[in-house]
Amino acid sequence: xxxxxxxxxxxxxxVGSPLSLECTVEGTSNPNLYWYRQAAGRGLQLLFYSxxxxxxxxxxxxxxxxxxxxxxxxxxxxxxxxxxxxxxxLCAWSPTGQGSFHSRxxxxxxxxxxxxxxx
Amino acid sequence: AQKVTxxxxxxxxxxxxxxxxxxxxxxxDTTYYLFWYKQPPSGELVFLIRRNSFDxxxxxxxxxxxxFQKSTSSFNxxxxxxxxxxxxxxxxxxxxxxxxxxxxLIFGQGxxxxxxx
Numbered sequence: 001x002x003x004x005x006x007x008x009x010x011x012x013x014x015v016g017s018p019l020s021l022e023c024t025v026e027g028t029s030n031p032n033l034y035w036y037r038q039a040a041g042r043g044l045q046l047l048f049y050s051x052x053x054x055x056x057x058x059x060x061x062x063x064x065x066x067x068x069x070x071x072x073x074x075x076x077x078x079x080x081x082x083x084x085x086x087x088x089x090l091c092a093w094s095p096t097g098q099g100s101f102h103s104r105x106x107x108x109x110x111x112x113x114x115x116x117x118x119x
Numbered sequence: 120a121q122k123v124t125x126x127x128x129x130x131x132x133x134x135x136x137x138x139x140x141x142x143x144x145x146x147x148d149t150t151y152y153l154f155w156y157k158q159p160p161s162g163e164l165v166f167l168i169r170r171n172s173f174d175x176x177x178x179x180x181x182x183x184x185x186x187f188q189k190s191t192s193s194f195n196x197x198x199x200x201x202x203x204x205x206x207x208x209x210x211x212x213x214x215x216x217x218x219x220x221x222x223x224l225i226f227g228q229g230x231x232x233x234x235x236x
Contacts, residue, residue: 032222034223034224042208042228042229042231043226043228043229044210044224044226046223046224049223059223088162090162090163090164092164094222106222107154107166107169108154108166108222108224109166110156110163110164110165110166111163112161112162112163113162113163115162
């Protein structure tokens with residue numbers, strides 16, 4: 001069966017410090033990977049998604065970046081954190097849809113999340 | 120553009136009551152997918168159901184049931200005989216097919232359900 005891991009679970013960082021959040025998936029190959037942020041107001045915002053190694057798409061301009069160095073590893077980074085980066089970060093994966101390019105909008109499965117507090 | 124609206128921000132019921140969570144979506148695509156997720160206090164989003172736009176058949180899973188109506192662009196979720204463990208935030212989401220975009224989810228703002236003993 002497939003599992004998704006995120007770490008750390010909780011992180012408190014000062015403003016201006018760097019950030020690295022890691023997400024790994026087990027039990028599947030070539031998954032689509034996603035980073036979401038959930039702010040205090042509850043809404044979920046898609047930050048980045050990746051359909052393959054080295055392929056990153058950004059949804060909103062921001063202080064964050066993402067990388068996919070391996071098939072099942074997705075990393076969220078920042079060189080200098082802002083107060084507004086605080087939130088709950090969720091990683092998700094979905095199976096690659098049939099066909100090379102068209103997504104079948106497969107179900108996304110979420111990790112346990114990382115709570116980030118920037119002070 | 121796609122949009123999902125969950126008009127109920129918070130709902131509070133007493134255990135054993137039935138409760139319906141509303142979801143209204145907007146899209147011009149003819150092929151789309153609808154989802155419900157549950158977010159308990161621990162924070163992890165738990166997948167509940169996925170429906171495609173060509174399947175309007177209602178679904179029942181234990182105490183959970185879903186009513187999909189394309190005519191009103193709604194995908195409502197009913198919990199029968201609610202229990203304290205049902206307390207969580209519930210999200211409705213929409214996804215459409217796009218070239219090489221991995222099936223992005225558009226979420227509603229969520230409905231916080233509180234079931235009191």
